[in-house]
Amino acid sequence: MTITNGDARGLLSSNTEFLDHTKALEVLEKEYPERDGLDIETLLDSDKHGALTYNDFLILPGYIGFPASDVTLETPVTKRISLKTPLLSSPMDTVTEHNMAIHMALLGGLGVIHHNCSPEDQAEMVRKVKRYENGFILDPVVISPKTTVAEVRKLKATWGFGGFPVTEKGTLRSKLVGIVTSRDIQFHNNDDDEVTKVMSTDLITAPAGTTLAEANQVLRDSKKGKLPIVDSEGNLVSLLSRSDLTKNLHYPLASKLPHSKQLIAAAAIGTREADKERLKLLVDAGLDIVVLDSSQGNSVYQLEMLKWIKQNFPQIDVIAGNVVTREQAANLIAAGADGLRIGMGSGSACITQEVMAVGRPQALAVHRVASFAARFGVPCIADGGIQNVGHIVKGLAMGASTVMMGGLLAGTTESPGEYFVSNNGQLVKAYRGMGSIDAMEDKKAAGKSGKDSKASNAGTARYFSEKDRVLVAQGVSGSVVDRGSVTKFVPYLIAGIQHSLQDIGVRSIKELHDGVYNKTIRFEMRSGSAQAEGNVHGLHSYEKKLYS
Ligand code: IMP
Numbered sequence: 342m343t344i345t346n347g348d349a350r351g352l353l354s355s356n357t358e359f360l361d362h363t364k365a366l367e368v369l370e371k372e373y374p375e376r377d378g379l380d381i382e383t384l385l386d387s388d389k390h391g392a393l394t395y396n397d398f399l400i401l402p403g404y405i406g407f408p409a410s411d412v413t414l415e416t417p418v419t420k421r422i423s424l425k426t427p428l429l430s431s432p433m434d435t436v437t438e439h440n441m442a443i444h445m446a447l448l449g450g451l452g453v454i455h456h457n458c459s460p461e462d463q464a465e466m467v468r469k470v471k472r473y474e475n476g477f478i479l480d481p482v483v484i485s486p487k488t489t490v491a492e493v494r495k496l497k498a499t500w501g502f503g504g505f506p507v508t509e510k511g512t513l514r515s516k517l518v519g520i521v522t523s524r525d526i527q528f529h530n531n532d533d534d535e536v537t538k539v540m541s542t543d544l545i546t547a548p549a550g551t552t553l554a555e556a557n558q559v560l561r562d563s564k565k566g567k568l569p570i571v572d573s574e575g576n577l578v579s580l581l582s583r584s585d586l587t588k589n590l591h592y593p594l595a596s597k598l599p600h601s602k603q604l605i606a607a608a609a610i611g612t613r614e615a616d617k618e619r620l621k622l623l624v625d626a627g628l629d630i631v632v633l634d635s636s637q638g639n640s641v642y643q644l645e646m647l648k649w650i651k652q653n654f655p656q657i658d659v660i661a662g663n664v665v666t667r668e669q670a671a672n673l674i675a676a677g678a679d680g681l682r683i684g685m686g687s688g689s690a691c692i693t694q695e696v697m698a699v700g701r702p703q704a705l706a707v708h709r710v711a712s713f714a715a716r717f718g719v720p721c722i723a724d725g726g727i728q729n730v731g732h733i734v735k736g737l738a739m740g741a742s743t744v745m746m747g748g749l750l751a752g753t754t755e756s757p758g759e760y761f762v763s764n765n766g767q768l769v770k771a772y773r774g775m776g777s778i779d780a781m782e783d784k785k786a787a788g789k790s791g792k793d794s795k796a797s798n799a800g801t802a803r804y805f806s807e808k809d810r811v812l813v814a815q816g817v818s819g820s821v822v823d824r825g826s827v828t829k830f831v832p833y834l835i836a837g838i839q840h841s842l843q844d845i846g847v848r849s850i851k852e853l854h855d856g857v858y859n860k861t862i863r864f865e866m867r868s869g870s871a872q873a874e875g876n877v878h879g880l881h882s883y884e885k886k887l888y889s
Pocket of ligand 1: 431432433663684686687688689690691692693724725726727745746747748749773774775776777815816817
């Protein structure tokens with residue numbers, strides 16, 4: 342090997358003198374006052390290069406001075422409520438029911454329960470989220486001594502847990518007489534027997550007034566699954582559950598309001614008169630955040646609804662939308678929106694832009710709205726078009742505080758519906774736009790059947806007006822591949838975002854926003870061939886395994 346001095350001359354002329362290497366930073370500062378890459382305004386100058394979406398640009402790397410695990414993702418979802426991770430699941434009937442909402446909240450995000458169902462069913466789902474994880478369960482499901490084994494089996498299937506206290510009257514604040522657990526009924530072969538035949542009566546209880554720490558200790562020592570808390574007369578006042586203790590250990594990021602042990606519950610409603618009644622039921626069930634679900638949120642209906650909610654339920658945070666322009670956003674912010682949802686036509690099952698000729702490419706839409714809303718302290722959700730971790734980070738870099746996902750989560754175990762095998766042998770789950778003919782016809786059929794609560798009150802009003810004689814689809818109906826459980830998938834997304842922010846050189850979403858705002862975080866446009874280069878290319882075959 343020969344070593345020459347001229348090897349690194351590159352684009353310099355052959356007689357240029359090399360500079361002293363120790364002066365590299367000084368030279369950079371003096372001679373290159375403009376940072377490498379584009380600032381956000383230049384990147385998004387739509388006069389120059391059209392309106393951009395996530396795949397059209399990249400974020401330039403910064404300096405890594407900390408481990409990825411140091412990156413925190415705490416972020417506001419409304420003016421008053423913050424989450425530990427910026428991930429939301431969409432209010433769609435193939436994405437978010439109570440099971441998804443519970444798991445998204447346990448993992449530090451939020452699932453918004455859809456409203457394509459009766460108000461009673463939706464309220465029941467909210468109730469399940471609020472009851473799911475508690476220190477003391479203040480409103481446990483209680484049964485009476487007359488309840489049959491068959492009824493207990495049904496309750497277990499409905500609630501997803503199997504330990505029920507038995508009181509004389511079958512209500513809270515009545516004398517505790519026993520507890521029936523899954524194990525008690527598992528092999529009992531007479532379903533008509535009353536629970537008194539199978540329940541345990543050697544009860545360990547704790548007195549009302551016991552602290553959570555003390556009660557936890559009793560539960561640990563007793564090796565029982567449930568600890569009933571009773572008053573001085575032996576009446577049941579609350580319940581503590583061992584599985585909740587372990588859940589607390591396993592879900593350190595869980596979304597809860599300060600001073601509450603319950604998960605945060607969010608649900609969507611429409612903007613019709615009947616939705617006011619629906620909201621009352623949801624609030625009774627414990628709702629914390631309501632999402633006004635319209636594809637075009639800048640309407641007299643939404644503004645009136647927003648004001649009505651603010652007047653009647655000031656304790657509930659309202660996320661309004663969807664919007665893609667500053668002007669739309671300004672109306673909703675002025676009417677009191679606590680958060681905004683941004684996106685029109687970017688959803689994976691969406692044909693709005695094609696059919697209605699309205700919408701906006703998502704990266705630009707997010708930036709235009711979020712940078713305006715930030716001036717009023719209103720956090721924004723980048724909703725739709727998220728296909729991978731990179732898109733999440735780009736949505737956040739455009740100014741969003743959180744992202745909302747439909748298709749990406751629809752293939753998980755926690756979404757509604759069963760898996761089935763597609764024609765090419767892959768395991769898939771159904772996923773449909775709420776403006777697809779399928780989803781709208783479900784509502785219309787219910788409407789004609791005259792079953793009122795399920796019918797005129799079911800929710801696809803987002804895309805369909807009762808007087809419409811012809812249904813115009815804004816979405817499609819299809820399927821998405823199996824993604825396993827969100828308990829694995831969401832931690833993968835979180836770790837991916839942490840690594841990405843580390844590459845960019847920021848320790849938090851706040852630092853990301855600050856860096857983009859003060860133009861220290863830089864971007865680059867991506868040509869078509871740059872996009873091809875950034876994807877796997879030139880391999881004969883490969884398997885794309887995203888995490889293990
Ligand atoms: P995805 O994550 O790309 O699948 O997009 C989910 C988002 O698409 C939802 O949160 C809605 O904003 C939007 N969306 C849902 N259904 C429809 C539809 O039928 N047409 C247009 N957009 C839809």
